Amino acid sequence: MENILEKIAYCTEFGKINKVSPYPPDMKGQDGVDELTKLALEQGVSPNDILTKGFVLGMERVGKKFSENKVFVPQMLISAKAMTTGMAHLKPFFTSGEVKRKGKFIIGTVAGDLHDIGKNLVAMMVEGSGWEVIDLGVDVNSDKFIQNIKNSNATAVALSALLTTTMVNMEKIVKEIRGQVPEIKICVGGAPVNQEFCAKIGADHYSPDPQGLVEYLNRLVA
Amino acid sequence: MALKQNMSDWAADLINSKERAAIPIMTHPGIEMIGKHVIDAVTDGTTHFEAIKAIASQYPTSAATIIMDLTVESEAFGCRINFGEHEVPSVMERLVHDFETVSNLKIPDMNSGRIQEYLKASRLAAENIADRPVFGGCIGPFSLAGRLFDMTEIMTAAIIEPETITLLLEKCTKLLLQYVLEMKKTGVNGIIIAEPAAGLLDETLCEEFSSKYVKLIVDATQDENFMVVLHNCGNTGHLTQSMVNTGAAGLHFGNRIDMLKVLQEVPSNILVMGNLDPVGVFKMSDAGQIKTITSNLLKATREYSNFVISSGCDTPPGVSQANVDAFFEAVNDFNYNNITSKQLTY
Ligand code: B12
Numbered sequence: 001m002e003n004i005l006e007k008i009a010y011c012t013e014f015g016k017i018n019k020v021s022p023y024p025p026d027m028k029g030q031d032g033v034d035e036l037t038k039l040a041l042e043q044g045v046s047p048n049d050i051l052t053k054g055f056v057l058g059m060e061r062v063g064k065k066f067s068e069n070k071v072f073v074p075q076m077l078i079s080a081k082a083m084t085t086g087m088a089h090l091k092p093f094f095t096s097g098e099v100k101r102k103g104k105f106i107i108g109t110v111a112g113d114l115h116d117i118g119k120n121l122v123a124m125m126v127e128g129s130g131w132e133v134i135d136l137g138v139d140v141n142s143d144k145f146i147q148n149i150k151n152s153n154a155t156a157v158a159l160s161a162l163l164t165t166t167m168v169n170m171e172k173i174v175k176e177i178r179g180q181v182p183e184i185k186i187c188v189g190g191a192p193v194n195q196e197f198c199a200k201i202g203a204d205h206y207s208p209d210p211q212g213l214v215e216y217l218n219r220l221v222a
Numbered sequence: 223m224a225l226k227q228n229m230s231d232w233a234a235d236l237i238n239s240k241e242r243a244a245i246p247i248m249t250h251p252g253i254e255m256i257g258k259h260v261i262d263a264v265t266d267g268t269t270h271f272e273a274i275k276a277i278a279s280q281y282p283t284s285a286a287t288i289i290m291d292l293t294v295e296s297e298a299f300g301c302r303i304n305f306g307e308h309e310v311p312s313v314m315e316r317l318v319h320d321f322e323t324v325s326n327l328k329i330p331d332m333n334s335g336r337i338q339e340y341l342k343a344s345r346l347a348a349e350n351i352a353d354r355p356v357f358g359g360c361i362g363p364f365s366l367a368g369r370l371f372d373m374t375e376i377m378t379a380a381i382i383e384p385e386t387i388t389l390l391l392e393k394c395t396k397l398l399l400q401y402v403l404e405m406k407k408t409g410v411n412g413i414i415i416a417e418p419a420a421g422l423l424d425e426t427l428c429e430e431f432s433s434k435y436v437k438l439i440v441d442a443t444q445d446e447n448f449m450v451v452l453h454n455c456g457n458t459g460h461l462t463q464s465m466v467n468t469g470a471a472g473l474h475f476g477n478r479i480d481m482l483k484v485l486q487e488v489p490s491n492i493l494v495m496g497n498l499d500p501v502g503v504f505k506m507s508d509a510g511q512i513k514t515i516t517s518n519l520l521k522a523t524r525e526y527s528n529f530v531i532s533s534g535c536d537t538p539p540g541v542s543q544a545n546v547d548a549f550f551e552a553v554n555d556f557n558y559n560n561i562t563s564k565q566l567t568y
Contacts, residue, residue, distance in 0.1 A: 015381075023381045072460075073422040074377040081378055114312050117422065120374045164502040165538070191478070192502060 004040045005053040008033055008086065012058025012128075015078030017085050023078065037086040047093040051130055055083045059128035063211045073117065080124030087127070094132075102221045103155035105131045106148055108140030110169050115162035118190060122158065125210035131217060142176035149181050156185040156217060159203075164192045171201040178202065185220060187213055227355050227411050229449040233471060233493055236284065237527045241557040242520055243284035244550065245495060246504075246533045247414065247453075247474075250289070251546050252277035253539070260539050261307050264291050267342025274347045278354065281550055285355045286347055288340070290416050290453075290536035292361045295397060296369040297335035299327065308539050316372040321386045327370070329396050332404055341408055348409030355411035357451065360401055362417025363435035364428075366394040373419055380423070380431050387431065395435045402443045412449035414474060415439065418535075421456015421476075428464045436468040444471060451495065455535045462487045477502070477534035481519065485526040495532040498549075504537045509548035516552035524560070 010016075011033045014024050018034035031039070033055075040050050062079040065071045093099040105126050109119045116138045127133040134152055136144055149157055157177065161167040167190065174186055187205040188198050198206035205216045236243045252273035253263045263270040270289065278286045293311040297303045302314040318324045332338065344358040361369070367390045368376045380387045402413055420432035436452055444450045452465055455476025462484055465473050475484055475496035488494050498504065503515050516531070523529045531553060 017382065021382050022384075069460075072424040072427075074381055074424070074427060077374065077378045078381055117374050117377070164499070164506050165540075168506075 008054030108136035113166035119160040267339040270343035271346035345408035364432040
């Protein structure tokens with residue numbers, strides 16, 4: 001049983017989605033996260049273990065390598081894709097409540113900004129660590145953030161910005177969210193953002209990469 | 223009459239000159255100088271040219287450049303584009319998503335979308351700006367493919383569906399080749415190929431999915447009278463060699479890279495351009511800060527004669543003239559001091 005969970009973690013880490021995927025080349029023809037997750041469920045492995053000892057572990061490992069510049073955006077995204085493929089098999093257990101997610105997390109790229117690769121990566125990493133993610137896309141204004149926070153009862157919301165000009169919009173958005181939903185944790189990130197700016201605009205958390213955010217979110221529900 | 227310029231000589235002159243050349247990628251302040259809006263310039267070649275001309279008349283740039291509009295080629299392929307009055311246009315949604323849709327994708331002709339307007343702007347600039355070279359512009363093959371396939375999706379598709387992405391890149395390259403050749407006919411002296419998305423790849427993937435195709439364009443178009451400058455603002459240092467491998471005679475870098483490291487790595491006969499933050503510095507700083515930041519970069523790169531100071535990307539709409547003035551003042555002061563101090567040592 002441990003063995004299949006380790007296999008799922010390994011396939012997640014190296015981005016082996018399913019049997020037909022040609023990547024990584026040295027695993028050609030072997031089962032991927034897709035097949036292994038199905039098999040694990042058939043063998044009676046608990047969905048919760050699949051999530052935490054399979055997907056979460058695999059994503060953690062690749063996330064660490066990404067933070068250390070050992071792998072790049074495509075490798076990160078492919079791991080996330082593998083994880084999402086496996087996660088689809090766990091959907092029924094989420095719905096039935098048998099597997100509990102850690103909470104709800106909302107993310108969007110702020111108004112005026114259309115860069116979404118980093119935001120997508122963050123969303124996938126957070127999902128891969130056991131959270132339910134609501135992705136609002138790009139060019140998101142305060143109203144849309146607030147409306148979704150209210151409708152979803154989310155624990156945390158994250159704002160991404162890649163432009164120095166749209167980073168400035170974060171201040172207004174943070175203020176408006178605070179005014180309407182004071183209890184929500186607000187996280188900010190993206191290349192031009194830093195800790196000092198985060199503190200200045202009154203957001204709760206900044207980290208330079210998804211790994212730091214995941215650790216913060218997990219502390220919130222620990 | 224277009225300036226007939228041997229671009230190898232031009233580059234050699236820049237390298238041998240005691241003065242540091244400045245070629246910011248900058249058209250938007252020109253649009254504002256002539257009292258027009260972004261939407262006017264990106265949809266009308268004559269207005270676009272007038273903006274280029276306004277910059278050339280006002281500022282001592284060593285070459286004129288056109289708008290880095292990364293939607294022209296995608297629109298030609300059929301993407302829906304969002305135009306804002308004061309914003310650079312953007313692609314609204316992906317056009318293709320698998321092998322079949324890519325196979326069915328037709329390579330557009332030169333009458334599609336706004337291609338003719340961009341050729342017109344280039345032609346008018348080449349004909350009317352005779353005191354310095356004019357560079358046209360286009361998107362790079364991988365970034366174009368990313369716009370058609372979705373930027374995030376292409377990053378993984380390159381690995382798991384290489385046949386699909388290779389076919390797409392072949393089509394993108396065909397269009398770009400045709401476009402650059404047409405651009406060359408307008409009389410411009412070179413082209414800046416903007417390949418930002420390739421910056422997110424690792425070296426092996428960049429070589430296979432970007433540089434290889436850029437090289438095809440370089441080989442087919444670059445000659446004594448036509449220079450290719452490859453811009454990659456996504457490169458954080460890991461792709462410099464891959465950029466050199468394309469054979470482009472000029473390389474242009476974004477603000478996320480260490481310019482000194484680049485200058486140490488790139489052969490001294492290749493022009494190296496960069497890399498002041500177009501938004502953080504040009505748009506958001508005040509004139510005093512710009513002067514300091516510009517002059518710091520000039521001092522740090524003093525030893526490298528192939529360096530050309532530039533913005534790290536197209537300077538966006540809304541940059542004040544005072545800030546552009548401050549940039550050129552810093553360049554001017556540096557050149558003046560440099561020459562006087564050199565003379566003093568004789
Ligand atoms: C790809 C790209 C584009 C693509 C975007 C495609 C897409 N769908 O996203 C295109 C070509 C469309 C584009 C357009 C533009 N771009 Co652009 N682009 C880039 C580029 C090359 C890479 C960005 C990227 O995706 N990085 C990879 C991801 C993974 O990194 P990331 O986003 O930083 O995210 C990481 C972290 O920041 C963090 N993170 C991100 N969000 C969050 C959120 C939270 C809460 C947390 C905790 C962490 C976090 O986690 C991620 C993983 O580690 C950068 C240059 C660069 N080297 O960064 C320029 C860059 C961002 N662009 C720039 C500019 C100027 C533009 C344009 C204005 C250009 C123009 N004239 O049209 C337009 C703007 C359009 C708009 N309104 O948004 C400038 C910004 C300068 C500045 N200081 O503001 C840059 C820096 C280039 C440069 N050197 O000048 N761009």
